[in-house]
Amino acid sequence: MSQLEIHIPENWPPSAQESAGEAAATFSWRLRGPQGKVLRSGHDVLGSMPAAEHCHIVLPACRVLLSSVKPPARNRRKFMQALPYAVEDRIMAAPETIHVAAGEEQENGEMPLAIVDRAWLRQALDSLHGSGLRPARADVETLLAPCEAGAWALIWRGHGGFVRQGPHSGIPLDGGNAERPPAALQLAIAAATSKPGSIQLHPDGASAPDLGAWSAVLGIPVTAAGKWEGPAAAEPGINLLQGEFAARSTNADWLPRLRPALMLAGLILGLQVTLTIGDWAWLRFETHRLTTFMEQSFRKAFPEAKVIVDAPLQMRRNLAELRHSAGIMDHNDFLPLLAQLAPKLGTEVRLRSLEYQQESLKIRLT
Secondary structure, eight states: EEEEEOOOOOHHHHHHHHHTTTTOOEEEEEOGGGOOOOEEEEEEGGGGGOOOOOOOOOOOOGEEEEEEEESSSSEEEEEEEEHHHTGGSSSSSGGGEEEEEEEEOOTTTTTEEEEEEEEHHHHHHHHHHTTTOSSSEEEEEEGGSOOOEEEEEEESSSSEEEEETTTTTEEEOOOSSSSSOOHHHHHHHHHHOOOSSEEEEEESOOOOOOOOHHHHTSSSSSEEEOOOOOOOSOOOOOOOOGGGGGOOOOOHHHHHHHHHHHHHHHHHHHHHHHHHHHHHHHHHHHHHHHHHHHHHHHHHHHTTTOSSSOOHHHHHHHHHHHHTTTTOOOTSSSHHHHHHGGGGGGOOEEEEEEEEETTEEEEEEE
């Protein structure tokens, strides 16, 4: 099963004014095969990416806020529906303008959350749909960075980036330079109840900063951890395509599961059609054979007949005429028909009228 992984830029999709005079945006993508192994990668416009069975998008860290909440033991369903209001005190936006996706509840009772601007996510998905891409899930890049106990993973892009602090936590970073780390990183370390033993820095399209200077400022060792090229395999995180944004089921989702049953049904249907056509052909052949046989028999018995319309009917009538000419009554004559009917009439039955016409006898009783 193939999966196309598309990384969404933080400044995309552009507004109508911005997109009017700009060239089409390009996206970093990876084509993954079974077990999430990267088969190909590149950087192209949406319409030039390879086809895959499933599509997965990665949202930029600056667009998604990671948080958590402890849901109540009761009224869990109503609480989940009101998640935007549960995090209202942590964001500077109206609850109706945000979309909140929930992860699996942890052992400590906390439920990780991913919060994104509803209008931006809708615009991004509509733009992807317009290019024929229908993502099945969306993850935030923050939770794709390595996660090791006692260490934070920092993705450095020369003037910002993001840092993953734990399995379901992390923040975007803005600013900073080769000599001084971003202010947000300094604040995060100061606010952390459990400070990391080290920070593993992964350069992403930029040179590594002065690790010694950063370590001195942060008071925590900052070590080089190699160039960031994304996770080796697709890692499940918090799927932001929940609720109103949940991906609709497509043929690619359920068709492989139904393929054996559909093949069997098609085989049975084909066999049934073949047998039905064969049976119909055989019956037609038998009808033609019997009709021909009756016509031949009729011509042998009555060679003077010129036109044959209904051989059995004409045979009955001609035989009746031969009986009459020989003084023998036919079973459809008046007396034989009356002889069949008389025993069935009781002694109390009063006969009103008899009518014999065209080899049929009609009686009326009172």
